[in-house]
Amino acid sequence: MLKTVDVTFSYSKESSFNFPDIKLSQSQSLLILGKSGIGKTTLLHLLAGILSPDNGSIFVKDTNITSIGSKKLDTFRGKHIGIVFQNTIAISSLTVYENLQARLYFSGISNQKEAIENILEQLDLVSVKNQKPNTLSTGQLQRLGIALGVIHKPDIILADEPTSSLDDENCELVIDLLKSQAKKSNANLIIITHDHRIKNSFSNTIVL
Amino acid sequence: MNIIKLSYKNILTKPLQTFLTVLILALSIGLLLGVKQLNKVFESQLQQSLNGVDMVVGAKGSPLQLVLSTVLHIDNPTGNISYNEAKKIAENKYIEDAIPISIGDNYKGYKIVGTSVGFVDLHKTGIETGALFNKNFEVVIGNAVSKNLNLNIGDTFYSGHGMIENVVESHDEYPLKVVGILKPTQNVIDRLILTNLESIWDLHGHDVESDNHDHNHDNEDITALLIKFKNKRGLLFLPRSINENTPFQAALPKYQLDKLFQFTAIGTKAITWIALSILFVSGISMFVSLYRMVKERAKELALIRTYGASRNKLILLVFSEGLLVGVFSFFLGVLLATFSLQAIISLIKDTYKQQIYLLEYQNDILELLLFIFGIIIIATLIAIRPIFKMDISKIISHES
Numbered sequence: 001m002l003k004t005v006d007v008t009f010s011y012s013k014e015s016s017f018n019f020p021d022i023k024l025s026q027s028q029s030l031l032i033l034g035k036s037g038i039g040k041t042t043l044l045h046l047l048a049g050i051l052s053p054d055n056g057s058i059f060v061k062d063t064n065i066t067s068i069g070s071k072k073l074d075t076f077r078g079k080h081i082g083i084v085f086q087n088t089i090a091i092s093s094l095t096v097y098e099n100l101q102a103r104l105y106f107s108g109i110s111n112q113k114e115a116i117e118n119i120l121e122q123l124d125l126v127s128v129k130n131q132k133p134n135t136l137s138t139g140q141l142q143r144l145g146i147a148l149g150v151i152h153k154p155d156i157i158l159a160d161e162p163t164s165s166l167d168d169e170n171c172e173l174v175i176d177l178l179k180s181q182a183k184k185s186n187a188n189l190i191i192i193t194h195d196h197r198i199k200n201s202f203s204n205t206i207v208l
Numbered sequence: 209m210n211i212i213k214l215s216y217k218n219i220l221t222k223p224l225q226t227f228l229t230v231l232i233l234a235l236s237i238g239l240l241l242g243v244k245q246l247n248k249v250f251e252s253q254l255q256q257s258l259n260g261v262d263m264v265v266g267a268k269g270s271p272l273q274l275v276l277s278t279v280l281h282i283d284n285p286t287g288n289i290s291y292n293e294a295k296k297i298a299e300n301k302y303i304e305d306a307i308p309i310s311i312g313d314n315y316k317g318y319k320i321v322g323t324s325v326g327f328v329d330l331h332k333t334g335i336e337t338g339a340l341f342n343k344n345f346e347v348v349i350g351n352a353v354s355k356n357l358n359l360n361i362g363d364t365f366y367s368g369h370g371m372i373e374n375v376v377e378s379h380d381e382y383p384l385k386v387v388g389i390l391k392p393t394q395n396v397i398d399r400l401i402l403t404n405l406e407s408i409w410d411l412h413g414h415d416v417e418s419d420n421h422d423h424n425h426d427n428e429d430i431t432a433l434l435i436k437f438k439n440k441r442g443l444l445f446l447p448r449s450i451n452e453n454t455p456f457q458a459a460l461p462k463y464q465l466d467k468l469f470q471f472t473a474i475g476t477k478a479i480t481w482i483a484l485s486i487l488f489v490s491g492i493s494m495f496v497s498l499y500r501m502v503k504e505r506a507k508e509l510a511l512i513r514t515y516g517a518s519r520n521k522l523i524l525l526v527f528s529e530g531l532l533v534g535v536f537s538f539f540l541g542v543l544l545a546t547f548s549l550q551a552i553i554s555l556i557k558d559t560y561k562q563q564i565y566l567l568e569y570q571n572d573i574l575e576l577l578l579f580i581f582g583i584i585i586i587a588t589l590i591a592i593r594p595i596f597k598m599d600i601s602k603i604i605s606h607e608s
Contacts, residue, residue, distance in 0.1 A: 045601040050514065071518050078516010085604065089511045093217040101209035106515035112209075 001026055002047070002156055002188050007056035009042055019043055019056075020206060029182060029189040033199065034208030040192045043208070044158050047190065049077045061155050078107035082154035082187075084178065086161040088145030090133040096120075096144055097129040100151055107152045119147045123177065139170060146177055153185035163195050175201050211521070215529040218501065225497050230537045233490035233580075237541025239483035241576060242548050245569050247476045251469060253564060254280060257396045258461045259331050260305075262443065265289070265297055265450060266432035271459035272468065278309060278432040279461050281319050281396050285311060288429035289456055291405075297450060298433060302442030305330065307434045310408045313367040315384070318353045320367050320401045322408030322430075328390065330434065331397040337361060338388030344410060347384045347403045351392035356399075359386055367401075367411060382411055394565055405430065490537075491583040498530050498591035509595065510603040523592050530584040530591075538580055542573060 002024040010016030017039040024030055034040050045051040047058060049065045057064050060080055065073060090099045100116045109115075120126045123143040128136055136144060142162075150157055159178055163171040175191075175198050182189035191198070199205065219226050257280050266274045267287030276283035291308060298306030307330055310322035321327070325340050328348070338361045341348050349359055359365070364383040384403065392398060409428045437443065443460070450458035502509065509522050553564050 041605050042601075045605070048514065050601045050604070074513065074516055074518045076516075077514060081514075083514055089507055089604065091214070091508050091511070092505075093221040094214070098209060098217070102214060102512075103515050105209040106512055106517040106521070108516065 001059070001061050002190075003057075003059040004047070005057045005059075007043075007046060007053045007058060009039070009046060009051065009053050011042075016054075017042060019046070020208075022206065024188045024190075024204075027183065027186045027188065029179065029202060029204060030191070031199065031202035031205045032190065032192045032208060033194065033196070033205060034192075035194055038208045040194070040208060041160060044083075044160050044190075044192050047156070048081050048083055048158055049073050075108065079109075079152065080155045082149040082152060082157045084145050084149035084157065084159040084162055086164060088133070088141045088148070090141075090144060090148065092133055095130050095132055096125055096136070099133065099144070100147060103148050104152060109152055115151055115153075119151045122181070123147050138165075142166070142170075142174060143177070146174070146181065150178075150181040150185065150187075154187055155185075156188045156190065157182050159189070159191045161193050161195070162191060163193060163198055168197065171195070171197055172201075211525050211528050212532070215525060215532050218505075218529060219532060222497070225500075226533060229490060229493045229497055229533055230540065232486055232493060233534065233537035234540035234544055236483045236486035236490055237538055237576060237580070238544030238548065239479065239486070241542060241545035241569065241572060243476055243479045243483065244572050245545065245549055245566060246552065247472075248567050248569075249564060250472070252567060253394070254465055254468075256394060258465070259395065260436045261330065261434045261461050262437045262440075263435040263447060264432050264459045264461060265294060265306075265435060265456050266459070268455070268457045271457065272464045274432065274457060274459045275461045275464040277311070278434065279396075281311070281321075281400065285431045286457070288431060289433075291428050291430045293454070294430060294433050294456070297454065297456070298435070300442070300446065302437055302439050302446060303435055304438035305436040307436075308405060308430045309432055309434060310405055310430045312431070313369055313408065313411065315365050315367050315401055316357060318350075318357070318399055318401055320347070320384075320403060320408070322403055322405040324404070327402060327434075328397075330436065331393065331395055333391045333393050333395075333397060335388045336391040338386070340388055341403050341407075342387070344404065344407045345382050345384050346387040346407075347401050348388040348390060349386055349402070350390050350398040350400045352398035353401055354386075354389045361386055361389065382407075487583070491587055494530055494533060494584065495587035495591055497533070498526050498587055499594075501529060502526060502591055502594050506594070506598070506603050507606075510598065510600040513598075513600050514604070519595060519598075522595050523588070526592050526595070527584070527588045530588050534580050534584045538577060 002022060004019065004022045006021065007019045008017065019039070022030065032040060032043065042051065046053055052066055056066070058066050063076060065076060068076065091102055094102060097116060100119065101112055104112045104115065120129050123146060125140065125143055125147060128140055133141065133144065149159070157178065162174050162178065166174060178189055178191070261279050264274055264278050266278060266285065267289050269286030273283050274286050277285040294308065305326060307324055307326045309327065311319055313320040328334060328340065335348070336351065353359060363386045366380045367384055390397060405428070447458040447460060450456055512522065549566060553566070556564055
């Protein structure tokens with residue numbers, strides 16, 4: 001469940017954004033299309049609670065994340081929101097397995113073993129689970145990014161340009177993976193991209 | 209996974225820098241602890257060996273040398289004095305006890321002291337096995353002498369002339385017989401061989417007096433009188449009176465040792481300052497290491513924030529990295545100090561035949577540990593400043 005009302009944000013007087021309202025019911029997905037510089041990543045960060053809007057409200061699962069304290073927001077974000085970055089960010093000193101452990105640890109989720117083994121299986125990362133992120137291939141790294149974004153079964157999965165650097169075949173694969181992971185945890189999947197190839201995979205689209 | 213484990217993994221990724229920080233931190237901790245302990249042991253050892261000796265009367269010369277040779281037994285005596293003359297001094301009403309000693313012989317490096325049985329009481333010890341010397345050429349040996357030379361009651365040996373081992377000249381006409389072994393102390397008496405004055409005189413007078421043991425000892429010399437005051441007021445004028453009115457010299461052991469400590473304190477202070485400078489540098493090294501971690505891993509720290517970690521968790525992460533390095537260095541430093549001290553002590557034992565025991569240094573360790581904690585906290589506090597200014601959104605969207 002996600003709802004935004006009259007959200008505006010400005011970095012300075014010259015670059016301010018008014019975002020259209022979004023309303024998603026449970027497990028509905030959304031594609032947000034737009035050229036670069038139009039505030040796509042800003043919107044994603046607002047939805048993730050990394051940035052706070054100048055005006056307006058953002059409701060995630062009936063919680064207005066713009067009005068809770070920063071410490072509560074940290075906890076809330078860790079539990080309910082998952083972010084898949086354009087280029088995967090992972091902790092370089094940890095292995096794939098340990099990265100997933102750390103992700104769950106910081107989200108305050110114990111009982112990790114089963115969750116980690118499941119996600120490694122689903123994303124075909126079992127063979128590299130003891131490798132450090134910098135030894136992974138691009139595809140493996142991308143899948144690790146997805147794993148880190150979804151392993152804690154968030155209510156909202158936010159993906160920032162997940163396909164822009166992929167060829168057609170892998171592009172489709174990644175979208176399928178994201179969709180199936182979102183379905184598994186009944187999450188809202190929101191993809192922000194300028195990549196028109198995936199337009200047809202989504203019925204619900206907003207163009208910025 | 210937890211904060212400590214993550215810190216540990218982070219540290220493992222920069223072995224060289226960590227090695228450097230640990231090395232200099234451990235070195236400075238080891239130095240500080242070692243110097244402090246050595247100084248304490250040194251002072252307490254010497255102070256203890258003074259026992260009840262308030263004043264020493266001996267031949268003129270360096271007062272420090274007189275104290276060192278007759279009280280601590282670590283130097284050559286200043287000369288001899290006439291026993292008859294010295295006895296007159298002992299009659300002073302302020303003097304409780306005046307114990308004559310005559311030194312100059314050794315057995316395998318252990319000094320033989322001709323004295324009275326009062327010497328044993330003065331050193332606050334007593335017989336462990338056997339009895340005190342009663343007749344000529346009977347000796348009572350210190351505990352360390354018994355252990356180190358494996359000498360027991362009934363054993364006999366020949367003394368050698370001089371203060372050091374392996375002299376050619378030996379008094380091989382008169383065997384000395386062990387009749388008693390003293391209880392262990394941590395004092396110099398542990399490594400002394402005691403006999404009566406007559407034995408010493410006979411050992412040295414035998415070629416003049418030939419076989420006659422019953423000659424009188426009226427004109428014999430001793431090395432010094434160890435004096436214990438009845439009343440500390442004796443300290444005020446007796447030394448001066450002796451120095452001015454007799455051919456002897458009076459030296460106050462406490463005063464002489466305090467003067468000695470002033471000399472050694474300069475060295476100790478210098479080493480302590482060097483150690484503190486190294487500690488300061490290692491504090492900077494730790495700060496640099498933590499600051500670089502915060503700067504270079506800004507993206508990972510921002511990522512952890514998106515995982516739900518609060519700002520305090522990140523601070524804790526930095527702190528725990530400093531703490532791991534600090535605590536590890538600390539233990540290494542304590543080990544370093546302990547091993548070095550043991551080595552020094554066994555060296556002293558071999559060279560000076562003196563058993564030395566380390567004093568308790570838990571308090572010093574605790575004090576230093578708190579100090580190190582302080583350094584880690586300060587290094588962390590400066591290093592975490594970027595975390596407060598961290599703009600997660602900006603860091604994350606700067607895709608590398």
